[in-house]
Amino acid sequence: xxxxxxxxxxxxxxxxxxxxxxxxxxxxxxxxxxxxxxxxxxxxxxxxxxxxxxxxxxxxxxxxxxxxxxxxxxxxxxxxxxxxxxxxxxxxxxxxxxxxxxxxxxxxxxxxxxxxxxxxxxxxxxxxxxxxxxxxxxxxxxxxxxxxxxxxxxxxxxxxxxxxxxxxxxxxxxxxxxxxxxxxxxxxxxxxxxxxxxxxxxxxxxxxxxxxxxxxxxxxxxxxxxxxxxxxxxxxxxxxxxxxxxxxxxxxxxxxxxxxxxxxxxxxxxxxxxxxxxxxxxxxxxxxxxxxxxxxxxxxxxxxxxxxxxxxxxxxxxxxxxxxxxxxxxxxxxxxxxxxxxxxxxxxxxxxxxxxxxxxxxxxxxxxxxxxxxxxxxxxxxxxxxxxxxxxxxxxxxxxxxxxxxxxxxxxxxxxxxxxxxxxxxxxxxxxxxxxxxxxxxxxxxxxxxxxxxxxxxxxxxxxxxxxxxxxxxxxxxxxxxxxxxxxxxxxxxxxxxx
Amino acid sequence: xxxxxxxxxxxxxxxxxxxxxxxxxxxxxxxxxxxxxxxxxxxxxxxxxxxxxxxxxxxxxxxxxxxxxxxxxxxxxxxxxxxxxxxxxxxxxxxxxxxxxxxxxxxxxxxxxxxxxxxxxxxxxxxxxxxxxxxxxxxxxxxxxxxxxxxx
Numbered sequence: 001x002x003x004x005x006x007x008x009x010x011x012x013x014x015x016x017x018x019x020x021x022x023x024x025x026x027x028x029x030x031x032x033x034x035x036x037x038x039x040x041x042x043x044x045x046x047x048x049x050x051x052x053x054x055x056x057x058x059x060x061x062x063x064x065x066x067x068x069x070x071x072x073x074x075x076x077x078x079x080x081x082x083x084x085x086x087x088x089x090x091x092x093x094x095x096x097x098x099x100x101x102x103x104x105x106x107x108x109x110x111x112x113x114x115x116x117x118x119x120x121x122x123x124x125x126x127x128x129x130x131x132x133x134x135x136x137x138x139x140x141x142x143x144x145x146x147x148x149x150x151x152x153x154x155x156x157x158x159x160x161x162x163x164x165x166x167x168x169x170x171x172x173x174x175x176x177x178x179x180x181x182x183x184x185x186x187x188x189x190x191x192x193x194x195x196x197x198x199x200x201x202x203x204x205x206x207x208x209x210x211x212x213x214x215x216x217x218x219x220x221x222x223x224x225x226x227x228x229x230x231x232x233x234x235x236x237x238x239x240x241x242x243x244x245x246x247x248x249x250x251x252x253x254x255x256x257x258x259x260x261x262x263x264x265x266x267x268x269x270x271x272x273x274x275x276x277x278x279x280x281x282x283x284x285x286x287x288x289x290x291x292x293x294x295x296x297x298x299x300x301x302x303x304x305x306x307x308x309x310x311x312x313x314x315x316x317x318x319x320x321x322x323x324x325x326x327x328x329x330x331x332x333x334x335x336x337x338x339x340x341x342x343x344x345x346x347x348x349x350x351x352x353x354x355x356x357x358x359x360x361x362x363x364x365x366x367x368x369x370x371x372x373x374x375x376x377x378x379x380x381x382x383x384x385x386x387x388x389x390x391x392x393x394x395x396x397x398x399x400x401x402x403x404x405x406x407x408x409x410x411x412x413x414x415x416x417x418x419x420x421x422x423x424x425x426x427x428x429x430x431x432x433x434x435x436x437x438x439x440x441x442x443x444x445x446x447x448x449x450x451x452x453x454x455x456x457x458x459x460x461x462x463x464x465x466x467x468x469x470x471x472x473x474x475x476x477x478x479x480x481x482x483x484x485x486x487x488x489x490x491x492x493x494x495x496x497x498x499x
Numbered sequence: 500x501x502x503x504x505x506x507x508x509x510x511x512x513x514x515x516x517x518x519x520x521x522x523x524x525x526x527x528x529x530x531x532x533x534x535x536x537x538x539x540x541x542x543x544x545x546x547x548x549x550x551x552x553x554x555x556x557x558x559x560x561x562x563x564x565x566x567x568x569x570x571x572x573x574x575x576x577x578x579x580x581x582x583x584x585x586x587x588x589x590x591x592x593x594x595x596x597x598x599x600x601x602x603x604x605x606x607x608x609x610x611x612x613x614x615x616x617x618x619x620x621x622x623x624x625x626x627x628x629x630x631x632x633x634x635x636x637x638x639x640x641x642x643x644x645x646x647x648x649x650x651x
Contacts (some may be wrong), residue, residue, distance in 0.1 A: 039641075122526045168549045184535050189523075189539075394603055394606065409592055444535060491582075
């Protein structure tokens with residue numbers, strides 16, 4: 001069957017469809033506000049006119065390309081093309097400022113390729129078994145998974161004081177996520193009668209405001225994105241080899257991304273943050289994180305691309321989409337009469353395996369695009385700010401509007417932009433705030449549903465083996481940074497006493 | 500304004516928010532008092548405790564520190580920073596009346612001039628090029644809906 005699938009795949013039409021899909025995906029993912037979900041959803045009507053396999057290849061290519069594409073503006077302009085690229089922006093943009101934008105793009109391409117390829121391999125080999133495991137996760141585990149993501153907040157703090165501020169930022173994000181409709185009763189909360197807030201504060205406009213608009217406002221005081229001192233080194237990036245030691249972060253990110261991707265409803269954003277957090281914990285140079293760490297980019301990108309194959313495991317085997325893009329893709333499958341389940345791997349096996357194998361080709365295409373085009377993409381950071389800022393502001397406004405066709409979202413974006421500058425200047429953590437905003441709804445729904453299932457007893461969070469395993473991981477992730485912060489604060493106090 | 504004053508003001512604001520949030524859960528329906536209301540109460544309590552803790556840290560530091568207060572500069576170039584912010588507010592406000600293209604055709608060159616661009620041809624070509632790109636890629640190819648004006 002695999003041979004037949006390969007035969008169906010290696011035709012000029014199929015290969016062309018993968019190429020077009022992947023390239024379009026990279027472009028769409030690279031534009032703030034345009035997400036992979038939107039691109040796949042837009043493609044569904046187009047695929048009506050195509051052969052089912054060609055349509056699927058096109059959609060798969062878009063999915064892979066968009067996950068990688070989000071990292072390009074995140075690295076160069078601190079404007080994450082997709083929410084999953086926030087962690088990449090935290091590390092990638094400082095590298096661009098140091099004149100290492102090209103290298104950061106190269107790391108992102110290699111890490112994304114490895115993550116994507118690894119997860120596709122897992123999808124090909126053990127999809128049905130993994131899908132059954134994912135189904136054993138219930139609301140308590142989803143709440144704990146959100147906690148696992150939120151544990152990353154501790155990593156964003158570097159001393160005792162900053163830890164409290166990072167935690168406050170995370171809680172502000174969680175509080176903002178409460179705005180909208182109560183997930184259990186359907187009651188409207190804190191919407192002030194604004195219809196556009198009934199679904200809550202959309203995180204894409206908030207993200208654009210906090211990371212893109214705030215950065216553009218900050219840049220008004222400079223002539224170029226790249227620091228003057230780093231301009232000379234910028235021209236050398238073509239010859240720069242990949243830094244040593246990043247392969248560990250890449251493999252770690254690939255594994256974490258694939259596992260998190262398999263869990264229905266979980267997304268690439270959590271995968272990227274968890275991978276980033278774990279990489280920081282295991283790094284020999286944790287002090288570089290937040291200041292342009294190649295390991296941070298590698299882990300985050302491998303993590304979010306690892307989600308691609310992972311999210312397709314429950315989608316193809318059980319019909320439960322791993323995330324919103326997989327849901328749009330599922331729509332495309334159903335339209336072509338392909339019902340997820342065992343039949344997809346037997347009756348329609350040729351088409352299904354051709355689709356899975358096409359993801360390998362899509363990964364190769366964006367790797368080549370990333371490696372060869374990185375020097376040209378990186379030139380964006382050399383554009384004078386008097387031209388760059390207005391254009392990025394326009395695309396940011398457009399991105400904030402395009403998600404829900406809402407002018408309110410544009411103002412939310414603007415408000416978040418200004419708030420981000422004030423919060424950053426006073427030492428609060430933007431990463432923690434956005435993490436809280438993104439994970440808030442998952443945490444709240446999981447917490448509330450688990451308590452309902454457990455008849456109000458909190459023991460439900462501690463009795464199931466999966467939940468216990470997650471507690472162990474959370475505690476392990478928290479212990480190391482807490483000890484580090486304690487040691488650092490003790491050392492500082494000692495130095496102050498001596499001084 | 501010094502950074503410390505800004506921090507105290509922000510933390511006090513967050514503390515008030517936490518208290519209001521905690522109190523607001525009393526009006527939640529009875530059916531969710533043990534679930535979502537509990538979650539929101541936890542958020543309010545945790546945020547309040549953390550803000551109070553940080554406020555104590557900040558105020559304590561003030562007493563210990565003999566150095567002059569650190570000034571908080573929001574912008575390196577205030578004219579450009581606040582000018583761009585004002586232009587963005589006007590741009591966003593006019594989107595629903597003038598529509599995307601006219602509002603953008605005004606915003607782009609004005610902000611470029613504000614930020615120091617002086618070559619009319621470059622300004623014109625960049626603005627025109629960006630708008631054409633948006634029209635062909637976003638509006639025509641991807642069929643993304645752009646803000647429509649009520650006047651035009």
